[in-house]
Amino acid sequence: MAGRPSDGTPSASGDEAEPSTPSIPDEEWQKFVEDAERGRASAPKEPSARARMVTERLRAQEARGELPPGWRTGPAWQEMNGRATRRRRWWAIVGVPLAVAVAVVAVRPSLIPGDPFGTASEASDAAAASPLPAETAAPTGAPGAVDPDTPTVARPFAGSPAERWADGEAGIxxxxxxxxxxxxxxxxxxxxRQTRRLLVDANLDAATLRGERPETALDVIEPRQKELLDRLRTALRKPDKEHDPLRMFSRFDPAEVRLAGDVVKTRGRMTFKEGEDASVAVHADYTFVYPLVREGSDEVARTIVRRVLDVEVSDPTRYQVTPGKIVVKRYDQEVGNTACDLYDGYLHPHFDSAEPTGAPPTGPTTDPYDRSKDIPEDRRVECGVVSRT
Structure with a gap:
């Protein structure tokens, strides 16, 4: 059985030496000891014929006095072996915890004090921009303050709570x-679905936003609401103070501004309940945020429009109604960042680098992102100041 080799030197009496046991070179044994200390011990291997010959030759030289005394056990060998042992113990004490620490930091670099890699700010930005869950009830207050980043064409909703809102139709x-x-x-x-079609075509359709006729929105309204339809068509054809299409539709002058990108942010909710006259009453309350730029400029301005819409659909077997059409009972809006007392049928956002247009605002300062309060039906329509855009 292979083991730690004995001396194997011939006896001094001259008697015939006992048959020698296959020996293991010191290099092999030292490797076994080192592997064992590292926790990955491997059994000593049977030395090769060449290794056995070298070992026997060295022992014969040692017996004849041809090697210096204590060449294997002397102070120099012991000192060298002691240094190697101390180094191994030092790495066992320091190296393993260090390796564990490196692995932990690789998984969670934010654990390093001071965040030298900037990962905490990146994680914070990602959390700040993560989409909000759908609104299922009226908020209890206005959205919290957002870092006052300047909006750009590449990031038009920077510095706005709407950055976390849904994109366009996905928000309805x-x-x-x-x-x-x-x-x-x-x-x-x-x-x-018909209520949604009206909202989408009136506030998100690209043609409508460019000032074109919102045919889909007009088409879903009950044809028997002739007075309402006539009023809306007149407002689209010849807008004035009494016939303002902005009460129902979001429109911008294409000669003045265009969308910064192709995304409008949307947030709100739709509910329904049993109405009068065998009907279902649908209530919609949505806010749309439009990022805009002027031709030849990279400055981004945002206009915020909140719309409240109440519609009803009656049982066609009991009332004279057109199947598939909706009766509009109420449509109302609040607009933030548009020129006051201009009735040309377009919203006119204010840009910091441009002179203001329209009349000076006379109404109170409001937060256009605050969806916690209803729009009063009997309020005085005043053009006020917005606290943020």
Whole structure:
């Protein structure tokens, strides 16, 4: 059995030496000891024939006095071996914890004091820009303050709570439909979808925003609401103070401004309940944020429009209504950052680098992002100042 080799020197009596046991060179044994100390011990290997010959030759030389005394056990060898042992112990004490620390920092670099790699700020930016969950109830207050970053064409919603809002139509989600009164679930679902179509075409459609005629929005309104439709068509054709299309539609003068990018941010909610006259009453409350630039300029300004819409759909088997159409009962809006007392049918955002247009604001200062309060139906329509855009 292989083991630590014995001396193997012939006896002084001259008697025939005992058969020698295959020996293991010191280099092999030292490697085994080192591997064992590192925790990955491997069994000593049977030395090769050449190794055995070298070992026997060295022992014969030692017996004849041809090697210096204590060449294997002398002070120099012991000192060298002691230094190696101390180095191994030092790495065992320091190296393993150091390796563990490096691995932990690689997984969580923010644990380093001072965040030298800037990962904490990157994580904070990512969290700040993560999308908000859908709004299912009225907020309890205005959104919190946001770092006052300057909006750019590449990042037009920087410094705005809307940066975390949904993009365009994705922000107009429908509640799950169920039967209401005599109306089936399918009829309620159709009323919700038609309300959404009106909101999308009136506030998000690219052609509508450029000032073109919002045909889809007009088409979903009950044809029997002739007075309303006539008023809206007149406002689109020849806007004035009494016929202002902005009460229902978001429009910008393409000769003056254009969208910065192709995203409008949207946030709000839609609910429904049983209405009068065997109907379902749908209530929609949404805020749209439009980033805009002027031709030849990179400055970004934002206009914020909040719209409240109440519609009803009655049971066509009991009332004279057009199936698939909605009756608009109320449409109202609040606008932030647009010129006051201009009735040309367009919203006119203010840019810091341009002279203000329109009349000076006379109304109170409001937060256009505050969705916690209802828009009063009987309020005085005053053009005020916004606290932020």
């Amino acid at each position: 989600t429908l509640p799950a439909a169920n039967p209401v009164g005599t109306l089936t679930r399918a009829q309620v679902e159709q009323a919700l």
